[in-house]
Amino acid sequence: MPSEDRKKNRVTLLDVARHAGVSRATASLVIRKSPLVGAETRTRVEEAMRELGYVYNMGAARLRAERSHTVGVIVPNLTNPFFAELLSGIEAVVDSAGMVVIVANSGDSVERQDRLMRRMREHGVDGVILCAAAGTGPGFLHQLTEHSLPLVQVLRHISDDIDYAGVDYAGGMRQAVDHLASLGHRAIAFAVHGPVHSAYRERVEGFRDAMRSCGLNPDMIVRLPNQIREIAAAAHLLFDGAKQPTAVVCFNDVIALGLAAGLYDRGLRVGENFSLVGFDDVTDAEAMRPRLTSVFTAPVAIGENAARLLLDRLTDPSCQPRRVVKEPQLHIRQSCGPVAAPVS
Amino acid sequence: MPSEDRKKNRVTLLDVARHAGVSRATASLVIRKSPLVGAETRTRVEEAMRELGYVYNMGAARLRAERSHTVGVIVPNLTNPFFAELLSGIEAVVDSAGMVVIVANSGDSVERQDRLMRRMREHGVDGVILCAAAGTGPGFLHQLTEHSLPLVQVLRHISDDIDYAGVDYAGGMRQAVDHLASLGHRAIAFAVHGPVHSAYRERVEGFRDAMRSCGLNPDMIVRLPNQIREIAAAAHLLFDGAKQPTAVVCFNDVIALGLAAGLYDRGLRVGENFSLVGFDDVTDAEAMRPRLTSVFTAPVAIGENAARLLLDRLTDPSCQPRRVVKEPQLHIRQSCGPVAAPVS
């Protein structure tokens, strides 16, 4: 019977209102669960929505209300499992606040990051969670907040004036070094790779401070290839220096896994005549043999923290900038042992 | 007064037009790179945009043009590195088409998936890439496409009438089984876990078919715990049956890594007296020792395929449903060897 062939099948709020015998405004109030509307009217409208199969049009709402129920997330690398877990934590909290996540990958390039940030603003996101690309200056961030775009830094810290959710890398390094020192190790190397950003510097400085406060030489820092598959073959770099390490702290678990493989290839037995500590504690740490002792940095929890920080700021845009820094935790497994005879 | 700034300071297309001495409509044409507008006018408008610091308002544009430049992606698990790579491939293609990705996590629950899909429609996404939660019926998908929502299935195949990007799991299984058979293995188990969905069934059936066509018993299917950390301890399940396997094909690399650890704990030497083939070829396959022989399923490329499929459908919504099925590739490394003396 209803053969009024509308160009679009789209059901609008006006259709719902008419069907329920009220005005557009009232129907709008029902949707937004306003207490202003009478109980009987409410049920009538809700029923009409159901009968017509109405779907809310955020786009129209956002235009008027200047609220998009959308948050942007920019990370430097989506394939890294660590960022995947971070994203997962963010998504969970954002979703439960009834909002959605727009995700983008800066590939650690500031130019791309610039473009993406512009796109985020074009899409009218209510706020952005940013793991800044290496080389991002504080000016870039302040420029955004001055455009009154709520912003949260995650994992990489650029400016004190802007919310930040991250990890106490220095504390994590202290735990790793203390653990190795307590096993008798004195020549401990630090294996790094990847782009240089605030988290990188914090880890390196954290390692050096920890070594110094144990009275050990903090300068055995070994740079490895960025390509994951080249790490194993580069394990020899650990022993190219003057002083021969008996243990190594790794910048992350990717390096730890690569080095474990490379050390195995060189005939060393990790956990017996060489010790290895990872960083991040990805799920593989538990799966490899020997099980990897690693500093757990709880990426999912950090993502949740970042999202909560942003949601808080959305409700009160003028509150003081906050820092939420999570204490990591050393998970001791099998990859470290007492210091053994020096290796040739 | 930053909140007031937001309203007052917002530069609209009208401001740009006035500043350039043209009408709103002309300015709009310039933005959309229409050939209709004169060269001199174009540069004048572009200059005005730059001077005023104009940012495009997608929200307003979408309302009128019914195009949001947004695609939804729903995956069953964000923390799984495999899906992270998939997402990465999708994001790259979508981004280079000038659109953005809204990502959501169904947690393999059809109820959540239902909610998320509704939210996607509320946000007016132009299309959705869906890795359907286990238990999703074809009716759910058809209901969506009948609402004229462009849809692409990825990795899990529910309906033939809807675009699909995935992997030839059966072909991958054939390669894995053939490889083991050529090494002399005749008692080959298949280790599975996780929820049952189309990809699950395809892998299981692929394995069974491959075994049958080698004249081998296809029924040694061993179910392992879903929890990653429990897999290693469950390795004994492989040997609980009547027939003792000399090799195992794994449902994915997560299982392979877990079993490798568990077999090591039982004193078996993978690649020497027991053989192991993984599936997916995550980056860790290369990093573990012995290096894992695994079937590479190219998640990034599949994500790219899915995104391209969706973009094509957006430009021509009425084209025939297509299937893009990628052929996986067996990466032979060190975890398989010739059949050895039966294990006790």
Place this chain on the structure above:
DNA sequence: CTCACCGTTTAGATCGATCTAAAAGCTTTT
């Protein structure tokens, strides 16, 4: 009887872009 007041409902303006159809400016043809 009027007025103020309450909870509820509504008409009409509004957000910032795009679309449509027509006008304006120019050249070329009749």
Place this chain on the structure above:
DNA sequence: AAAAGCTTTTAGATCGATCTAAACGGTGAG
């Protein structure tokens, strides 16, 4: 000189919601 044809520009309607300020019906106080 008028008509026709082309390119370029524009006014005004429009998308589907929210916001504002006022109206509405009913009650109780003055």
